[in-house]
Amino acid sequence: MLDREKLFRKGLVDIKAYVPGKPMEDVMRELGLTEVVKLASNENPLGPSPKALAAMRESLDSVNYYPDGACLALTQRLAEKLDVDPQGIIFANGEDNIISLISKAFLNEGEEMIMADPSFSSFEISTRAVGGKVIKVPIRSDFITDLEAMAAAVTPQTKLIFLCNPNNPTGTINTRPQVEAFLEGLPDHVLVVLDEAYKEFVEDPDYPEGLDYVRSGKNVLVTRTFSKVYGLAGIRVGFAVGHPDFIGGLKRIREAFATNRLAQIAALAALDDDEFLQRVVAVNKEGREYFYKEFDRLGLPYVKSQTNYVMVDTKKDIRQVFLHLQREGVIVRPAYIWDMPTWARVSVGTMEENKKFIQALKKVLA
Numbered sequence: 001m002l003d004r005e006k007l008f009r010k011g012l013v014d015i016k017a018y019v020p021g022k023p024m025e026d027v028m029r030e031l032g033l034t035e036v037v038k039l040a041s042n043e044n045p046l047g048p049s050p051k052a053l054a055a056m057r058e059s060l061d062s063v064n065y066y067p068d069g070a071c072l073a074l075t076q077r078l079a080e081k082l083d084v085d086p087q088g089i090i091f092a093n094g095e096d097n098i099i100s101l102i103s104k105a106f107l108n109e110g111e112e113m114i115m116a117d118p119s120f121s122s123f124e125i126s127t128r129a130v131g132g133k134v135i136k137v138p139i140r141s142d143f144i145t146d147l148e149a150m151a152a153a154v155t156p157q158t159k160l161i162f163l164c165n166p167n168n169p170t171g172t173i174n175t176r177p178q179v180e181a182f183l184e185g186l187p188d189h190v191l192v193v194l195d196e197a198y199k200e201f202v203e204d205p206d207y208p209e210g211l212d213y214v215r216s217g218k219n220v221l222v223t224r225t226f227s228k229v230y231g232l233a234g235i236r237v238g239f240a241v242g243h244p245d246f247i248g249g250l251k252r253i254r255e256a257f258a259t260n261r262l263a264q265i266a267a268l269a270a271l272d273d274d275e276f277l278q279r280v281v282a283v284n285k286e287g288r289e290y291f292y293k294e295f296d297r298l299g300l301p302y303v304k305s306q307t308n309y310v311m312v313d314t315k316k317d318i319r320q321v322f323l324h325l326q327r328e329g330v331i332v333r334p335a336y337i338w339d340m341p342t343w344a345r346v347s348v349g350t351m352e353e354n355k356k357f358i359q360a361l362k363k364v365l366a
């Protein structure tokens with residue numbers, strides 16, 4: 001350990017930092033390309049919600065004022081829309097910020113957090129940052145999160161379970177009967193966080209409504225984001241819904257102005273942009289099906305997805321495929337970071353972007 005690193009909290013230097021999708025600007029600069037398609041971070045290929053964009057444009061000249069720290073107008077509108085108690089909602093600077101707030105608020109040093117492996121890496125980072133212990137439970141061979149094994153991993157030291165449904169990076173869901181049986185069997189010293197970042201893309205009728213578990217008084221928090229279906233990843237808005245007692249605890253340690261002024265204005269407008277939401281979901285479905293058809297033609301295994309990304313097995317060293325795809329102007333997420341050395345996670349883009357990716361993939365694999 002370096003001298004300066006000794007000053008850090010115990011365990012901090014062992015934390016692996018979050019690896020974001022490679023930015024387009026970096027690839028363009030490094031490879032001298034003028035056009036690059038980024039299908040690496042599950043962003044919205046149709047841009048931001050037009051209603052959100054218009055509302056932000058109208059409000060630009062008010063950014064000299066602090067935002068409303070409590071997000072009152074946005075909270076009220078969301079509570080109506082979701083039919084939940086406004087006291088049971090908290091907004092923050094993206095869902096990522098909510099995840100780290102939850103770890104800070106609930107985990108004592110040494111307490112255990114259970115997550116699927118692979119799943120969203122923020123669960124691990126936020127747990128380690130507060131001295132919690134990370135328990136990873138491998139997914140099943142059909143790529144579905146193994147709730148029976150996760151339940152079996154619960155000990156008297158377990159405090160949190162992060163259940164990503166649909167799961168990132170696999171794109172699979174746990175069904176209502178699976179989640180219900182899981183929740184029923186848990187002791188009451190355990191809090192389950194249902195991460196529903198990709199909820200709007202799910203088609204499976206057996207997908208559970210996480211808010212029902214909040215309404216029925218279970219130890220459950222539901223977390224969601226405006227980054228995906230509403231196209232607001234760059235402005236950062238995420239929220240949690242839960243019992244007002246849980247949410248009250250989170251509010252004690254939230255930064256005073258965690259959700260910025262433009263973000264609140266954008267999210268409020270986006271909530272009423274149903275037309276955009278429907279278009280995004282339709283374009284995504286078409287793109288997903290196009291990917292399946294092309295992967296079938298190429299004889300590449302893939303995981304059927306309920307989200308805006310698909311995992312595909314290129315059957316070649318993904319580090320090499322990733323580099324070659326970049327030279328063709330396409331950025332995907334190489335899955336070696338999840339110990340899947342021949343797989344890639346590919347976000348669904350516009351049809352033009354999807355075709356560019358498939359063309360590049362064919363060239364690279366040939």
Ligand SMILES: Cc1ncc(COP(=O)(O)O)c(C=O)c1O
Nearest residue numbers: 094095096120168197225227238
């Ligand atoms: C499963 C999951 N949860 C949470 C987030 C974070 O969302 P946000 O952009 O609101 O921080 C992401 C972002 O990719 C995600 O994939």
